[in-house]
Amino acid sequence: MSPLQPLNKSARLAILCYVGISAIVFLLMMIVGLVMRASQAQLIGVPPQFFYQLMTAHGGSMIVTSGLAASAVLWYFLRRYTNLYTPILWINLGLFLTGVVLILGSIFIGGFAGAWTFLFPLPSHGLGIWSTGAATAFIVGLLLIGVGFLIFYLEVARAILKEYGSIPKALGWPQLFKNSSDTMPPATIVAGTMVFIVNILGILAGAVVLVLILINLYVPRFEVDPLLTKNLTYFFGHVFINATIYQAVIAVYELLPQYTGRTWKVNKVFLAAWTASSLMVMAVYPHHLMMDFAMPSWMAISAQIFSYANGIPLIIVTAWGALTIVHRSGIKWDAASLLLMIAIFGWSAGVIPAIIDATVAVNKVMHNTLWVPGHFHFYLLTGLVAMLLGFMIYMINGDDQSAPINPNKPIDVKPMTAADTSAIWVYTLGSIGFSMMFLISGTASVPRRWAEHFPEWIVYSQVATVFGSFIVLAMLILVIKIVIRLPKARTL
Template identity: 25%
Template sequence: MTTVTEKAKGFIQVDKRDAKLALAHIYVAFIALFIGGLCGLLQVLVRSGQFTLPWGITYYQILTVHGVLLGLILTTYFIFGFQIAAVSRTAGTLTDKQRSIGWIGFWTMTAGTVAASIMVLLNEASVLYTFYAPLQAHWIFYVGMALVVVGSWIGGIAQIMKYVEWRKANPGQPSPLITFMVVVNLAMWIICSLGVAVEVVFQLIPWSLGWVDKIDVLLSRTLFWYFGHPLVYFWLLPAYMVWYVVIPKIIGGKIFSDALARLSFMLFLIFSIPVGFHHQLTEPGIDSFWKYLQVVLTMMVVIPSLLTAFSLFASFEIRGRELGAKGVFGWFKKLPWKDARFVVPFIGMAAFIPAGAGGIINASHQMNQIIHNTIWVTGHFHLTLATTVVLTFFGAAYWLIPHLTGRILTKQMNHLAIIQAIVWTVGMSIMSGAMHIVGLFGAPRRSDFSTYGGSEQAADWIPYQIAQAVGGTILFIGIILVLYIVAHLLWFAPKGKTEFPIGEVSEHAEKTPMVLENWKIWLTICILLILFAYTIPVIDMIQNAPPGSKGYKLW
């Protein structure tokens, strides 16, 4: 096993066996990007009113494919591929047992992905990625999604085992920062995904098999959103890992503060889960006090977000001034604007400013009444996941894949990667901007053109729907470009050594207090907040459950 001492001596290559496991996840992620992205293109073309789907394919069928493959499969697989490599690089090569558990998790997730995908393609599961009841899918779809979750738990256990092993071998020392961040993200994921697992196993599967003819719809939606909003942070925290740990190394600087980074991640852990009610502000059956409480907890997430912004820009400014920058913003010019490994994630960071502002609107009770269930929400979703997170993942892929394959990112591919990011930004600005604007006019989400195409009000929406089609088309060109770059890095780039960039902490940073790795304290706070926010409302839902809703398929 590669030790930390050995790593300190110079260039360290992730073990080939661990690299193979990480790459397996990355392969699936980019396959999902292509298929899901194609369905996204078809969606915006249909909504423009200028295109009709062939061969009996339905709009909700491609909407489900798009949401499931990009929102759940692309993200989960890329995150796990990245995290496996990060843990192996910083905490040491996985043991044979840990690696075997990782492979079991991968194949369990993949079996579930294939099963669920087949049902969607057969139009037996056109229930969108939220799979709300009373929309009903074939039971195989629900079993497939359950396998994806269970497989992620198994794969996550392997990464946590390596962290525990490192802590035992290095008592009293802070663990490698990025490994610590991985474990925080996995802890959050396992805790929050228990909600959707309970929904699927105890409600949706028995219902879809006909064992029961009714389920409590409000409870099922509450269990989903217990999971659904932390899911956003499950996507976001790996991007934060890149920002905190990798980007400082790429720009030639250092991590501003190890302690601040760990604190922000622990705050995300405790505040990201008991907030699902802010997605249910318009739903009856939930007392207004509990909605208010969870909105307050939602706003608390602003704190670690601001800590992150402060830390990142402190690293940028310090490095810029080391390079001779003068004036208030002179450091900005000193950043490596010709390096795709920096430029692509930086665009994602910049997009998070309007995305975060939109999130505050979504979570605010009064403003939520204006945009709830409009396509504004879809536009917001595409700024957070499809821009901030996805562009950061692309930027990470440009050094992660060649590191794992023993290749290099050439100047030509680096230049093309920057072009790809610009294409993506232009396409997303047009599409998401149009979604935000027409959402304020009341245009609904989850609806094709045929739903409202004949109404008088819809005539005012058509230019914005066409703009979405234009932006979506540009985005699909961006997908083709990134797939070309990824294929080149996987199989055709010149052989060579590519660094897995891990930043060093500034010598001026305060010593990291070990209380930040006292899991008993943080997990206790997390669980207590969850129990406080959910216990009474859920008991009330069960005790005062309506007769129930019979399930209908979406034709």
């Protein structure tokens, strides 16, 4: 690999904006999440209308902000292998911020509380609580954010294809299927290719459903099929959040070799897993629709089989690879590497209850209970967010003094302070405990998205509130550190 080139000033500034904004929004939305759980625990009083507004803000903001932070990871590492056009970063950020302003305005000024999943025709059924204008602002806001991301991934596609020639080559198919002796594509290229394929399709599906809902808002005669929109919504949502994880995991592929001084070898199993997941991540979304009996039953059956087959290869490849590269490596842990390792655990463990829930017989009694936020909070809080925090802390650690521009030499480790260590472990235990309380609540059949709970269920929320407080406290420490040190972040 050629020595690293410094980031150009504009790209560096943009990436630091992505990092800073994401870190702050994560913290704020975690506080919102804590308020919701404290309200369900009856420790504070939040009126149902405001609860559902907070729920809409929390879900929507977390999804798009995770996408923003993960796109920074992808860009930062991808530019080591390709020539990316920096203004795209700013266009994406501009559209993102404009969209966020519209969404927050629709929620907190217009009273929109239709949930981030905006299941048709709920946006047009505010029953006087929110107006058509508020629903429009929410949908247009999401559309703008989607357009920004679409432009971003088109640029990723352009840059990769220019360098590697074709999608099959970027996915390593000649090496996988034809025993080509050409050098394997780097993990970042393989992951980046998979991400741009699925995310471009996913975002387009999301844009279609948003436009359909938008037209229907003003021309109710324009009939929209609720089951079709549900399919499009879940296709978009499932693909987008999974692709977010697949981008963030690039930080693990790139940084653990630097921390251990070992090579993360791309081999045929790696290539096969990513190719298989590229296809299957798009095929499994009907597992969100297993309780829609009007759907063809073969879709539920195939979703169950694909869900089992989809999650496993990529995670085994990544988790096993991470464990192998770290095992007896003499690694000197710092905050960034520790968070990345915790994140791989969170992702690997968190998908287990998700995969089990993709069994029709289980889904029948777990769907739309708190089991669902249980598994996605596990792999998003302990997994994705920890991964993104690891990347952020790597960025703010500044340039590597001992091995300034050689990615194959062990990194210059920044010793952890007591505050770092405490914050990371409190965050980890808090996020595991918080998610486990969702899972336990789901086992007790507590429905999700209920502003008020029966007295029998309140104890779960109360314990969850304690764990949630740990998360917020730890996150506060980490975010302050990240934001303060942003100006001294890496230039390479």
